Structures are given as structure tokens and as C-alpha cells.
Amino acid sequence: MQKQLDKIYDPAKVEDRLYKFWVDGGYFHAEADPEKEPYTIVIPPPNITGQLHMGHALDETLQDILIRFRRMQGRATLWLPGTDHASIATEAKIVAAMAEEGITKEDLGREKFLERAWEWKRQYGGRIVEQLKKLGSSCDWDRERFTLDEGCNKAVNEVFIRLYEKGLIYRGERIINWCPTCCTSISDAEVEYEESDGNFWHLRYPITDGSGYIELATTRPETLLGDTAVAVHPDDERYKALIGKTVTLPLVNREIPVVADTYVEMDFGTGVVKITPAHDPNDFEVGLRHNLEVINVMTDDAHINEKGGKYAGMDRYEARKAIVADLDEGGFLVKVEPMKHNVGHCYRCNSTVEPRVSKQWFVKMEPLAKPAIDAVKKGDIKFVPERFNKTYFNWMENIRDWCISRQLWWGHRIPAYYCADCDEVMVTLDAPCKCSKCGSTNISRDEDTLDTWFSSALWPFSTLGWPDDTDDLKYFYPTNTLVTGYDIIFFWVARMIFSGLEYTGKAPFDTVLIHGIVRDAQGRKMSKSLGNGIDPLVEIEKYGADALRFTLATGNSPGNDMRYVPERVEASRNFANKLWNASRFILMNLPDDEPAAHLPEKLSMEDKWVLSQYNRLVAEVTDNLDKFEIGMSVQKLYDFIWDVFCDWYIELCKVRLNSEDKTAAATARAILVYVMTGVLKLLHPFMPYITEEIWQTLPHDGESIMVSEWPKFTESLVFDEDEREFGRIMDAIRAVRNRRAEMNVPPSKKAKVYIDTVYGDTFRKGAIFFERLASASETEVQEGVEVENAVSIVTVDAKIYIPLGELVDLAAERARLEKEREAVLKDVAFVENKLNNPSFVEKAPEKVVAAQREQLARHQEKLAMIDERIAALK
């Protein structure tokens, strides 16, 4: 059987086949195993409406790296996947689709609408899941969940009822953010503020007793219709006399009081504020303090309602125009001042949000926030990087009650029932057949559903069976790492933390690994409107999933944004190809009956060198992954594989592989397979496909690399002395190459290399490599040897001569040596300077001082050799 691989790695031929192999093998599936330590990640469930984008690709890649790493370490590893019902986004899509057919939600009715929504979910909800698979994500698909499935619904109801009974969920009339397009309330977190150009309309309201006017200013003149007071600061001398009097509201002719409230800033505007309790959160508070009437003047779709008199029926902006015109005409408009101010927009549809009073359900946050803050303070939960603690604290410490009811149908329906006769509110799991208070059967269920994030907040435990005390919950919960972007800390992470603590008594995870967003090559956010998004699936098709993953994992540090530069994916693709060809080389040299990776008894200097380097790599990569330093670990793998293994070790091995010495060749093969196998394992979490494909082709034990054992650092495989020894050879080879390149000698022009060194044994062992790697025709190692008419090269360890015949120019040789001497002198001076500084020697750690002394000795040795050589040339 001749093992043959293509010259170029073609991911398309490999990926789907291997993914199927993994799924069929059940390697992604996790079971509670008391013998093992669990490791759990729950996926941030992507919206069913979504398409895979680079943000997902990054998020999934990081998770899969951690998951595959821990799985190979022997942990019972669960990556729990699923999707989010995304109430607003999904409902909006379905409503839009229906609009094309000319039907509305109301036409269909709730039940029919939901049927349609589920049908839509069945059709499109699976799309994103299939896309996740393309990345190579090793999720346990047997446990796939949906935030609106039965289990999640059970958890949601349980939580709602418990919190209600505890008094932490309440229903009340409060100012909420209303999206007139989505026609629902949204939470504070769902409002995005954007600075925009507006006007500051200065108005004057006549004082009812005829004594004049009071001037004030507003950015939303249409809310005048709902004004129920005018406020001034109690200490404001200008207006003290007016407090307690009334003014007559222009256009409306309502008599409203002038109240004193410290909320008013005397220095801002005229120091007078019109108070519209129904349409501004601050005004609402003022209204409560002064017992003001609350007049809601707007409809659900932001038109003026019947309370607005002649303006009723107008859109809010039409009304604004009309009112301003009427005010002007009536002499109530003093001036219009252009002004920039922040306007809130719905994070889903970007409509301008309308603050308004509405009867909604809220979660009382203060008692929940406190333990959630403590959990992070105590270190039960760690943010990586740590700076996000601050973001989190800042939000949690200033949090307001969470508006959780939504005027939507697609979502978890609120388990509250109302008696039409006595207004009793009943919050229960099962619909009551009669009122618990008056016995009436005239009962109806709350029409509203819950904020999507209410169910997402329970995700780490609802997916494991909570509220039932299941075996899975006991074993896999609390989960370990949560991986997500900083843009979602408030929406999701914070809410999972207080939810987990409140309902399960445990922090839902111990670490939150935060990543940034993936931007385009120019650093712009990828967006639909800009059309600058890069489709991960297209990239996978072009370069392979491994290359994409590798790119996203490289040069990326936690919490920071990154740019997606096409050249980088190419570099990753090239790296995959490099690895592929290295394995191709090894395979070409392997007999059919080659045993799986093992270490032979008798190792050469270069074997020990590479094993040492490899072994250190194992330690470092493992350590980096333990600390979530993913970018660093991947960089080290890249450097080792390309530089140490391919450019050096494979080249070195060619000598033995081609020699007559069968034992030597076998040793080289064994080390090649050993290191390659180990490196494939270390690389597997980052590049799962190619590593599996190669691993399967190489001699191996076990079914799949993904369930093979993660390499362990082995003390006995550190060979300091051999590393040092081989380092001398490498230095010398590099010096020879360097000199030849400098002199423009083509590799085809070979010449004998003479080496004068005190490290005779080392250089005799390494002599052959000068032929392989430094264009030597033959190599002679001899202490004190001197060669006439040769190019000379000095390293710290050796003087090297290459008789290059007509190319040798002794004057140039001398000049070059003089130049080199200058450079070494500088090095000597630099180190000497340090060592001559008494406070350095005194205060610096011994290790550092010793290292500097050694450094100096090396510089001096080199200097001495250069001097000798210069003397000889004279």
C-alpha cells in the first residue's frame, strides 16, 4: 500500500467527510462520567433568523478550541448547542412576510400566527445550525436546544412564578421605551442612543392670572399636549414668586401648576421645564412627587390619540410641525435654536423610541444585582480580560428595573391571569378555571410574552434540565467557560449571572471569555447597509474551515477587536499546506509496517534538540490555553511547525533517511512520527480537519485524533546540553549561509568547509549538516586549522573557512572582519557598561547578572577569534 497524498491540501475533499465521521463516531456526545472531571460550555444561541457571520465564526472557533482541548485532556466535555427564538426579530420577519401577502397578525389571530411562526422556525431555524457545523464545531448535537422549547418554557414559568411570589416581579404603570414600529415595549438595554440634529423650541406659557409669561424650551414640542405642570428649581429667585401659581397650556388651554423640584437645573435653558409625566422618565418622577396627572397622548404606532384634540390622528412628526406652526401663530413661540441631542433608537429596527407610560411587567433588580456583583467581586466569576469587570459593575450598580413584557406573540407567554370582575391577578402554571378571590369564571390570560433575554438568561441551566434536579444538571452545572462578545455583556451575561445565582444558588460559569468584534480590512464594522460583510461560508469554501479558524485565532487578544484581512487567511491556508506537505514527506519515507509514534532508545543530538523544543512547546501551549491565551498558543505552534520542525528538523533528517544506516533511518522516522503526531494533537483544537486527516494517515493508535490524549510535558525529554550543542551548529550554518548569500554565491557552487573549533565533538557530529544545509561539498573539523585563500566566518564557537577560489578577496575579508569587530565591540561595551554599574550588580536578581556575565564572555570570545583572524590576514 503506497500512501500518497495530493501535493496541495484540498479542504473540500476532507471536511464534510470528517465531520460526518466525528458525528457518526459519537465523539461530540457527552455523558456524565463520575470518573472524569466535567468541562461545559453552553453556546451563545444564535438567532433562528440569523445567517452565520464572522462574529459567530470567531465565537464558535474560540469555543471549539477550548472544548477540543479539554476533551483531549480527558475531561467529560460538553458543548451544548442551540438557537434563540429572538422574539422581536423573528416576529418582525414573519409579519413582514405576511405583509407581502396582504395580511396582518390580527387577521390571522394568535393561534394561526404561532402556527405560522413555528413553521417558519422549522424551515429556517436549522439553517444556522448547519452553518455552525461547517466550521467544524464539536457540539453535542444530541442535546440541541431552543429557547422556546418545552424545557425552556418550563424553566421560564417556574422562574416567573417564583419571582412573582417573592415580590421580585411586579406589574405596574411605568415609563418604558416604546418602539412604534415593533409595537412593543423594549428594555433600557435595547435602546441605542445616537446624537442627531434637532431643535430647541423656546416657548412661552401664559401665567393664568395674566401677570405675564413663563419661558421654557423643549426638544419635543408635540408632548406639550400631555403637559400637566411646569417646574422650576425651588431656590431659583427668578421664579420663586410663581411657585403655586398656574399657567395656561397653549393650544390646549389646560390650567397647569408651577411646581418646585430640585430636578430642574437652574443653569440650563431658561431654568423652567415643562412636565409631561406620560412621555418622559424624569417628568414621570416629578409627577409622582407632585401628584400630577399623567396624560398619555400617543397611540401604539406613535400617532396623537384622542386626548390630543385637533391633532388626534396625526403622526408624531406631523403633529410636531402643526403644533409648532400653531404656537408660532398664537405668539407662543419665542425662538427656535438648533441643537444636537441624543435620540434613542430601537436596537432591532432603528425606529426612534418613544418613552411613554404603560402597564408592563418588571423585574425588581436591586435585590438580584447585589449577589451578582459580589460573585464577580469575590472572584467566583472571572472576566477575561479583567477590565470588563468594570463595565459589568458599572451596569449592575446603576441598573433599573427590567421591563420584561413584550406586546408580541412569538415568545414565552406570561403565566398571569386576570379576573374581569374583580381585577384579581393570578400567576400560576396552569390556567385557573375560576377567580381565586371572587370565584368568577370570567378569566383571561395576559396577552403578552416575555423578553427573549428572559429565557436566554436561564440558558446555562434550563438546557440541563432545571428546574428538575437532573443528573446532567448535577454533573455539568455550573458550566465552566462562557465565550461571548463584549457587546452582549449587558443583554445576556449579566442576566445569566443574577439568574443563576438566584435560581440555582450557583454562579452559572466560572469564566467569561470576552472577545471583540470582527471588522473589515479598513477597520469598519461589518454591516448589511455598508455591504462590507464577509461571509464565513464563502471563506471556508475558498480556503477551508481550518484556515478560517486559524486566522480568527491568531493575532487576537481577548477583548480586542480584530480586522479581517484576506491576506491573513491566505497565510493560514499556506500554513495548512505546509503542514500537509511535511506529512507528505514523512509518509513518503515510511514503510507500511511503521509502528505508531514511539521514542527509540538511541537519540542523536538533533533528535534531542527537537524533542526538547517540542516538549517545551507542549508545556507552553498547554499553559497558554489554560490561561485563555489562545492567540499566543497558536503563534507558538506556527513558529514551531514551520521553523523548527519543517525548516530545520525535516531537513536534518534527510541525511539519515537517505543513508545506508538502517537504524539511524529508523530513529529519524520514529522521531519524525513522534513529533509530528504530537504537534498534530496540539494543533487539532485550532485546525481540526487537516490534523485529523493527516493523523489518520500516519501510524496511529485509536480511532480519532479528537479523542486522543493531549500531549504532556515530560521532564526527561528536556536535553539542555544537546540544545546548546546543536545551537552551535545552527549558528554556524546560518553564518555560512549568510556569508554565501552576501557574496552572491549560488547554492550550486559547492566548496569544502573547514571548521576550527574547540567544540570538536559537537561539530564532527554536525559536520554532515553543512553539506545538506550550507552547500558544503565536504566538511573538515580540526582545531587550529588554517586555510589560505579562503572566505572566513567567525561565530562565537568556531572559525570557518571556505576556499572559494577566485571569489576570495583578502582585502574585502579584512574589511568585513573589521566591521564585524566594531559590532562585537559595541555589544561588549553594552554589557560591560551594565556590569560596571554597581547598583545593577547589587540590585538586579542574581540570575540576570549571571546571564549578563555569560553574555559578556561570549562576546569576548568572539572578539578574540575575530582578532586572531585579522592578525592572520596581515
Next chain:
RNA sequence: GGACGCUUAGCGCAGCUGGUAGCGCUUCCGCUUGACGUGCGGGAGGUCAGGGGUUCGAGUCCCUUAGCGUCCACCA
């Protein structure tokens, strides 16, 4: 108004607990070297944004200034 981040080679980025600056791409020179030209060898390119401080020693810690960016709050 508050908080945070970034500023390192032409470009994109690393740089962990402070000890004479690294990677990829680009660029220049050379190479049909029996794994790979998606490659090999060699080179050029940086007063680590400015200023101050701590320290024997700072890209790395502290203060400060500037530019860019993000988040939170929000004065009607």
C-alpha cells in the same frame, strides 16, 4: 459628564509576572535544493504617539497631553 480601549517596521497585529523589540503580508537579493514556489536561503525596514515619574534597568508599572475608537449616563 464618566469609564474603558487603541496608538509598536510601508500595511495588519503579537509582546505573559519590567532585563539590549517579534510575527504575517509587502519589499529587495539569490535559488528547478527529490515534502511544499501556497516553497527555500539571505537582507532591508522601528528614538515602541508626545512629555514627566518610579527603577540599576520601562514597549512593559504610575502620572499627564494628544489623536482615534467603544461603552455608559444624559440637562428638559
